[in-house]
Each structure stands twice: as structure tokens, then as C-alpha cells.
């Protein structure tokens with residue numbers, strides 16, 4: 468039986484796993500994912516942070532680990548691939564929880580490891596709050612613990628996230644005000660940015 472190893476279990480990894488299972492039911496598919504959750508929508512995280520009552524955390528996860536397993540996809544969360552030997556067709560895997568090492572053989576391999584947030588290298592004053600990224604569910608959980616309605620936040624980076632219709636808005640506006648995209652904010656380019664900046668200023672944000 469052909470064994471397919473997929474590294475990374477969010478959008479690309481789980482879509483590939485589900486598609487491979489559908490097209491070739493006899494494949495042996497193993498997904499290794501270092502985070503505790505799989506198949507979550509990073510796109511929804513700003514909304515969920517901005518308005519947790521409307522968009523609870525659980526809604527960010529499209530399909531659970533158990534659901535994938537029921538569909539015949541072997542899935543190991545909290546397992547990090549440390550090394551891949553392409554000629555021996557073997558991956559070295561470490562359990563994030565126990566630190567235990569194992570070797571996983573494969574016939575085919577897919578790297579669906581995504582990207583990491585760029586942490587700006589700049590001096591931070593002693594005692595200042597940390598500069599945190601927003602890439603994963605864990606990042607969102609950390610931020611959720613820090614956001615206070617009367618608090619003050621500095622957001623580094625105010626670009627459009629993605630190109631889909633729903634996402635043409637600035638991340639920070641949804642993060643801290645529960646702001647939702649409306650028709651005017653779906654416009655792209657300079658005009659869209661101008662409208663958005665004026666709305667953010669009206670919300671007493673400094674842009």
C-alpha cells in the first residue's frame with residue numbers, strides 16, 4: 468500500500484489529505500501536525516477576537532481530528548517533523564508533548580507547512596507588553612487573554628489580509644472593535660484603503 472506523509476494539518480495539508488483519500492481510497496495517509504488543532508480557519512481569527520460572542524472559538528475549527536480519523540486519515544497532532552531523508556524516504560518525528568522520537572517511512576511526501584509570522588526585530592522597552600503575532604489559534608488564545616475593552620494596543624502591519632471578498636478589511640479594525648466588512652470596505656486599492664482609514668479614525672484609532 469502506498470504511504471503518503473503530509474506535514475502540516477491546516478488548509479493545504481487537510482485539503483490534500485481529504486482529496487487524496489477521495490480519489491484513492493486505498494492510500495495509507497498520515498498527517499503530522501505540530502499544533503493541537505487541525506483544519507482551522509486563520510481567516511476567522513480576527514473576527515473571533517473582535518466579537519467572540521458572535522464567532523466563538525470553536526467555530527474556527529472546520530473539522531475535528533476525530534472526524535478526519537473516521538474518514539480514514541491517520542492524524543497525529545503535537546508531532547513535529549524534524550528531518551526528512553528523501554533518499555531513505557523516512558521522516559524523523561518528535562512528539563511535542565513527550566519529546567519522544569520516532570521514524571515514519573513514506574512513499575510520497577507533501578510539505579504543507581505554511582508560513583510563519585515575521586516578528587519585527589526592534590528594541591522593546593523593559594517592562595513593555597510583548598509583541599505578539601496572530602497566525603495560529605494558539606496566538607489568538609494568547610491575545611484573547613490580553614485584550615481589554617478599555618485597553619490600548621499598537622498593531623504593527625495594517626495590510627489587507629488575503630484577496631477574498633469577505634476579507635478586504637484591515638485586520639486591526641476587526642480585532643479591536645468587532646468591526647465587520649461592509650460594502651465600501653470590499654473595494655480594493657487606494658480608494659478602499661482611504662475609506663477604511665477614515666472609518667478607523669472615526670473609531671478613534673490612530674492609523
Ligand SMILES: Cc1cc2nc3c(=O)[nH]c(=O)nc-3n(C[C@H](O)[C@H](O)[C@H](O)COP(=O)(O)OP(=O)(O)OC[C@H]3O[C@@H](n4cnc5c(N)ncnc54)[C@H](O)[C@@H]3O)c2cc1C
Pocket residue numbers: 474475476477478479480499500501502508509510511512513546547548549579580581582601602603628629630631633634
Ligand atoms: C489572521 C489571518 C487572517 C487571514 N485571513 C485570510 C483571508 O481572509 N483570506 C485568505 O484567503 N487567507 C487568509 N489568511 C491566510 C490563510 O489562513 C493561509 O493562507 C492558510 O492558513 C495557509 O494554509 P496552509 O495549510 O498552507 O498553512 P498554515 O495554515 O500555516 O498551516 C501549516 C501548519 O503546518 C504546521 N507545521 C509547520 N512545520 C511543521 C513541521 N515541521 N511538523 C509538523 N507541523 C508543521 C504549522 O504549525 C501549521 O499548523 C489569513 C491568515 C491569518 C494568519
